[in-house]
Amino acid sequence: MTLNAEHEIHRRRRSRNVGLALVLVSFVVLVFGLTVVKVKQGDMMEGFDHQPRVSVLPPEPEASR
Amino acid sequence: MIGWSDQHDSQIEETMTDTNAYPGVPEAEFGDFVALLKPRVMSLVVFTAFVGLWVAPVEVHPFVAFCSVLFIAVGGGASGALNMWYDADIDAVMRRTKGRPIPSGRIEEGTALALGLILAGFAVMMLGLAANWFAAAFLAFTIFFYAVVYTIWLKRWTPQNIVIGGAAGAFPPMIGWACATGGISIESLLMFALIFFWTPPHFWALALFMKSDYHEAKVPMLTVTHGHAATRRHIFAYTLVLAPFAIWLGLTPVGGPIYMAASVVLNVLFIHGGWQILRRDEKESIADGYAVERRVFKLSLYYLFLHFVALLVQNWMGTW
Structure with a gap:
């Protein structure tokens, strides 16, 4: 069997490659989106450097007295 | 190519010029890997998990909810691939399942096993990171229940196979609920x-x-x-x-x-x-x-x- 310019097997391989590319790109988008959401929902953490946000921390026992 | 036999030469030539390295066995396309995940079963998993998550009394960020349902679906797909790997001999006998990727030769058994295991690990880890680790552990248990308890143990052994094994299909709304609430x-x-x-x-x-x-197929159905x-x-x-x-x-x-x-x-x-x-x-x-x-x-x-x-x-x- 000779190798034609466009064979059935090329179509199958292309579908695998395109499918895998889409899966990988989707994964990157998901991880990025989840990161954004998690950082924004970080509650007592600052989004930019993960430092505790002093303004929302519970008061120290000494300070509350 | 000194020292190589004629047979080797012809094999190499065939591999290089032929479009198929395994004559008679068609190569898989992307859709075959999707079929391995049992998309119709996945649709039930997606729908019931979504409802479980949606009706829970704890609000979940829409993107986290979307990702959670997606990872539950991937876990369900992993179960499907593991099921098809183990049941390839049964599938080859039954009219309804003869055309599946493994019995038809488009995907090898080892590939299905590897895909199932990798996707299972991926889905559990990602659900743990996206939602919570209780939901992730629940998903891991569900995959284990479907792949091992139902497929490997019960299906060929007892006519009550689908009664007990049906639990695996019943867990998704509980996992969805657990994604939102962290419990049962x-x-x-x-x-x-x-x-x-x-x-x-x-x-x-x-x-x-x-x-x-x-x-x-010698499956002990009731x-x-x-x-x-x-x-x-x-x-x-x-x-x-x-x-x-x-x-x-x-x-x-x-x-x-x-x-x-x-x-x-x-x-x-x-x-x-x-x-x-x-x-x-x-x-x-x-x-x-x-x-x-x-x-x-x-x-x-x-x-x-x-x-x-x-x-x-x-x-x-x-x-x-």
């Missing part, structure tokens, strides 16, 4: 019960008119081991057991008048269908090509779908 409650247990007790009459109605396939009369009794009994759980769900905080009305109607119809199956004998069924059994099977699909739709609508309109 009576509502999620009743959603589990709804699918768990629905599975046997659903599958046995199918088995009544697909009997030859299971028989040839129709093969105990006969059709016993299967008919079991179908009716399960429709009776199912109804109280379905209606009880309507009395919990996720229920309401819309769900209750839908549930009562659907259960009356399903019990009536079970009763009709019970009263028929083989002669009647063969005469009309199992018309009633086919109708009840179709009704069972609507039964489950509409119960979960009713939960969504009720949540949107306001619960009790």
Whole structure:
């Protein structure tokens, strides 16, 4: 069997490659989106450097007295 | 190429010039890998997990909810791939499953096993990171239950295979609920019960008119081991057991008048269908090509779908 310019097997391989590319790109988008959401929902953490946000921390026992 | 035999030379030449390294075995395309994940089963998993997550009393960020349902679906797909890997010999015998990627030779068994294991690990890790680790552990248990307890252990051993194994298909709404709440409650247990007790009459109605396939594959389906009369009794009994759980769900905080009305109607119809199956004998069924059994099977699909739709609508309109 000779190798034609466009064979059935090329179509199958292309579908695998395109499918895998889409899966990988989707994964990157998901991880990025989840990161954004998690950082924004970080509650007592600052989004930019993960430092505790002093303004929302519970008061120290000494300070509350 | 000194020292290489003619056979090697011809093999290399064939590999280099032929478009297929394995003559007679077609290469898989992307759709074959998707088919390995049982997309139709995944659709049920996605829908019920989504409803479980949506009706839970804890608000979840829409993107986290989307990702959670997606990872539950991937976990379900992993179970499907592991199931197809182990059941390749059965699938090759049954008419309905002969064309699946492994028996048709498009995907090798080892590839299916690897894909199933990798996707299972991926789905559990990602669900843990996206939602919480209780939901992730629950998903891991569900995959184990479907792949090992049902597929490897129960399916070829007991006619009660789908009764116990049906639990795997009933866990997704509990996992969805756990994604939102981080735990289990009576509502999620009743959603589990709804699918768990629905599975046997659903599958046995199918088995009544697909009997030859299971028989040839030597799967101990109730129709093969105990006969059709016993299967008919079991179908009716399960429709009776199912109804109280379905209606009880309507009395919990996720229920309401819309769900209750839908549930009562659907259960009356399903019990009536079970009763009709019970009263028929083989002669009647063969005469009309199992018309009633086919109708009840179709009704069972609507039964489950509409119960979960009713939960969504009720949540949107306001619960009790």
